Amino acid sequence: MASFHGNKINPSRFGIGQVKFFVFLIPLGIVMILPIVFMFSQALKPLDELFLFPPTFLVRQPTIENLVSLLSLKDMSVIPVTKYLFNSVVVSVSVVALALLTSAMTGYALSKKKFKLRKTLFEINTIALMFVPAAVTIPRYLIVEKLGLINTYWGHVLPLLALPVGVFLVKQFVDQIPNELIEAAAIDGARDTAVFLRIVMPLIKPAMATVAILAFQTVWNNAETSSLYMSKETLKTFAFYMTTLSTTIGNNVAGQGVAAAAALVMFVPNLIIFIFMQSKVMDTMAHSGLK
Amino acid sequence: MNETTLGKKGLRAARSPVPPDADAAPVPQKRIKRALKEELSAYAFLAPYLILFSLFIVVPVCAAIGLSFTYFNTVERPRFIGLENYVNLLTQDSEFMMYVLPNTIKFALLVGPGGYILSFWLAWLLAQIPRRSRTVLALALYSPSMTAAVAMAVIWLTLFSGDSAGYLNALLLKIGLIDAPIQWTQSPHYLMPIMIVVTLWNSMGVGFLAMMAGILNINKEMYEAGYMDGIKNRLQEVWYITIPSMKPQMLFGAVMAVVGTFQAGEIGVQLSGTNPTPQYSGQLLINHIADYGFIRYDMGYASAISVVLLLVIYGFSKVAWRLFGDKD
Secondary structure, eight states, rough: OOOOOOOSSOOOOOOOOGHHHHHOOOOOOHHHHHHHHHHHHHOOOOHHHHOHHHHOOSOOOOOOOHHHHHHHBOOOOOBHHHHHHHHHHHHHHHHHHHHHHHHHHHHHHHHHHOTTTTTHHHHHHHHHOOGGGGHHHHHHHHHHHHTTTTTTTHHHHHHHOOOOOHHHHHHHHHHOOOOHHHHHHHHTTTOOOIIIIIIIIIHHHHHHHHHHHHHHHHHHHHOOHHHHOOOGGGGOOHHHHHHHHHHGGGHHHHHHHHHHHHHHHHHHHHHHHHHHHHHHHHHHHHTTOOO | HHHHHHHHHHHHHHHHHHGGGGGGGGGHHHHHHHHHHHHHHHHHHHHHHHHHIIIIIIIHHHHHHTTTTEESSSSSSOOETTTTHHHEEEEEEEEIIIIHHHHHHHHHHEEEEEEHHHHHHHHHHHTSSSSHHHHHHHHHHHHHHHSSSSHHHHHHHHHHHSSSHHHHHHHHTTSSSSSOOGGGOOOOTTTHHHHHHHHHTOOOOHHHHHHHHHHHHHHHHHHHHHTTTTTSSHHHHIIIIIITHHHHHHHHHHHHHHHHHHHTTTTHHHSOOSSGGGGGTOOHHHHHHIIIIIIIIHHHHHHHHHHHHHHHHHHHHHHHHHHHHHOO
């Protein structure tokens, strides 16, 4: 009989047998973060190091010069960079808050409410997981225009709230809550909204954390709503400003440092949020299966 | 207590248009009412999402299908032309046949299954090590997928800069692999490989996390039973136990991989700075849509390409469903 070595998956301690896994994982992990290390390094380089020939990968004397000059920069139409950042923050906070609310409500209804179209609607949402927004840029633009959302903050927010992955993950997570818990509350006389707010919401916090991360990544990194739906410069977001950098200041060596600093500003919020919420994400992902 | 109930009943009977003898069967009526109430409350919860979902996903997809049968240049009203756009796509559009389609197939085959297998393999490796080191390494592998394409473009452009001061050129010159700097992102020869590497680099996303969670949650007794039944090595273990026990996560990961692959097309335009990309070397379906839609303003034709793209994604996902879905 073949030997079973027991509990190899998810071991609690380091063992000598794990060396072979680390041999692959550590070099690959390093390769994967090299471009990110380069981004940090480039953003922290003083001007003279950017001009060094041959160029050096890592920064020698880090400085926040680039970040400071990025934040005091004005673009061609004299709009300060901080205005783009402000727009990004407003839009991202709105999208995350509203996406949490809508996907929680939808996930709850799809999981626990008994209504005729329940199965159909969930299946449609599952098919929509395959949806690629870029494929329907044109009709989406026409709809945003018809709704009068051009040049309004809502133009940034509303299109991104249709987030099928969020609804899908929340629904799968709510499925784990026993029906008895909700029925018991209903018998005690709790109203629908009370059941949702006091019982369901606290139990699905991990799923909420995951939706928050996904929604934040989508909106913070999104430049399309600015380039397509906003013609007023003062309404565009930092992600859009980033796209202009690669064609203007990114093209000369002196601008590379500032452009890297901007890339850093794009990346760091994502990283921080993920680090804080990663254990909750793994909880949610355990229920992410498609059947 | 009894009186109030009666009172209410009387009131209802008085108001309702149903004849009073309907009261003879109060139970089904009550049940219907409760079911109706449940339906209504369900839609109260669903309404905001349903509206947004319809407006920004369902209607655009239907509109794209509709527009794909028209000639529409955004100035005049769309004119119905039947299947002409589709016929042209298959017979007239030489760029599509010569570059876009082969590029898309090449890119999709390498990035899709490549990224998917890589995600699964890395997730599996990560599941074999203790929690703390797993978290650190998973973060390193997942970070690339958090970067924004627009932000990374400036980093790639610096790394792949075409003169001898470019980082990759300088490195290769120094170790003597090349003797003249290469115009990486402008060269039809190198653009596609760079696009593939960059996309693979950030393909450890949500699907990767889902598969890792899936592997970690497999009941350990399954393995024990498997070894009793004669599994001899870890490869067999992966094939006969791990993958079958986490099919739902495998499927979720596969769907995410398909979508990610076809969505990643922007990278070629960002790297080369032009659409069409140099000699169409990095032109993918998604760039072809933008080319016709926003550069040539032939929205009807662009919509036809969109429909084809959505069908291709759907088709590939269906294959994944065949492989991992429940067979019922």
